[in-house]
Amino acid sequence: VPIPKKMAEKQEEPSNAQNGEPDNAEEGEGKKKKKVKREDLPPFEIVTGERLPAIFFKFQFRNVEYSSGRNKTFLCYVIETQGKESVTSRGYLEDEHAAAHAEIAFFNTILPKCESSLRYNVTWYVSSSPCVTCADRITETLKKNKNLRLTIMVGRLFMWEEPEMQAALKKMKSAGCKLRIMKPQDFEYVWQNFVEQEEGEEAKAFVPWEDIQENFQYYEEKLAEIL
Numbered sequence: 001v002p003i004p005k006k007m008a009e010k011q012e013e014p015s016n017a018q019n020g021e022p023d024n025a026e027e028g029e030g031k032k033k034k035k036v037k038r039e040d041l042p043p044f045e046i047v048t049g050e051r052l053p054a055i056f057f058k059f060q061f062r063n064v065e066y067s068s069g070r071n072k073t074f075l076c077y078v079i080e081t082q083g084k085e086s087v088t089s090r091g092y093l094e095d096e097h098a099a100a101h102a103e104i105a106f107f108n109t110i111l112p113k114c115e116s117s118l119r120y121n122v123t124w125y126v127s128s129s130p131c132v133t134c135a136d137r138i139t140e141t142l143k144k145n146k147n148l149r150l151t152i153m154v155g156r157l158f159m160w161e162e163p164e165m166q167a168a169l170k171k172m173k174s175a176g177c178k179l180r181i182m183k184p185q186d187f188e189y190v191w192q193n194f195v196e197q198e199e200g201e202e203a204k205a206f207v208p209w210e211d212i213q214e215n216f217q218y219y220e221e222k223l224a225e226i227l
Contacts, residue, residue: 051092051196062209064156073127075102076194079111080121091179102126103134107141114145121149125182125190128156135168151178153186157219157226166226173227181219184212189205 077090093110095102103126114120129152130138142148159165172179182190191206 038041048203051194054195062155064211064215073102075106075127076125076190077106077110078123082119082121083115083117090193101131101134103130104137105139114148116147119147119149120145121151123151123153125153125186125194126155128158129154129160129169129179130172132160132162132164132168135165135172138177139168139171141173142172142177151180153180153182154219155182155187155224157181160226169223169226179223179227181216181223183216186209187212 053085072094074092074094078090081087093102095105105222142150188206
C-alpha cells in the first residue's frame with residue numbers, strides 16, 4: 001500500500017534543521033506547494049500506511065526529555081495472529097492530538113474485533129506513551145479480550161508526572177499490558193522496518209542521536225518508579 005501523500009501536507013513540519021536534514025531551496029519550494037494543498041484536506045484524520053517518511057521518524061520518535069512541538073502520535077504495529085496458521089501483519093498510524101488518537105484508531109480500524117478462536121500477539125512501537133483516555137481504552141480492551149497480548153514500546157513518557165496518568169499506566173499493567181521504553185536497538189528496528197528508504201538506494205544505516213542511550217535510561221528509571 002503506498003503511503004498517502006497527504007500525510008506530508010498534514011504534518012506541521014518543524015524546520016529541516018530540527019530534523020537533522022539540511023535546508024535547501026528545493027525543499028522550500030516543495031513546502032510552498034504543500035501549504036497550498038493543505039487547505040483542501042479535512043483538518044484532523046488518521047493516516048495509515050506501511051512506512052513513514054524518515055524526516056518524521058527523526059523528529060517525532062526522538063526520545064527527548066521535553067517534547068516541544070511533538071504533538072502527534074506515531075504508532076508502528078506488528079500483529080501476530082495465531083490460529084491454524086500464523087499470520088503476521090504490520091503498518092503504522094499517525095494522528096493529530098486534537099482528534100482521535102492513534103491508539104484508539106488502532107482498535108477501531110486495524111483490530112476492531114478479536115476472534116475468540118485466535119490468539120493475538122500485538123507489539124506497538126510508539127513515539128510517546130498513551131494519554132489517560134487511550135490508556136483506559138487499552139485497559140478495557142485487554143480485560144475484554146483475554147486472547148490479546150499487547151506490548152507497547154515507547155520512545156517517551158507522556159505527562160508522566162501527573163498522578164492521573166500514573167494511575168492509568170498502572171491499570172494498563174494490571175490488565176496485562178507490557179509497557180517498555182524503547183532502547184537504541186528498538187529505534188533501529190523501527191528504522192529498518194517502518195521507515196521509507198530511498199528507492200534504488202541501499203538502505204541507509206540507522207544513525208543514533210547523541211543522547212539516545214542517556215534518554216532511554218532516564219525514561220526507564222521514571223517508568224520503573226511509576227510501575
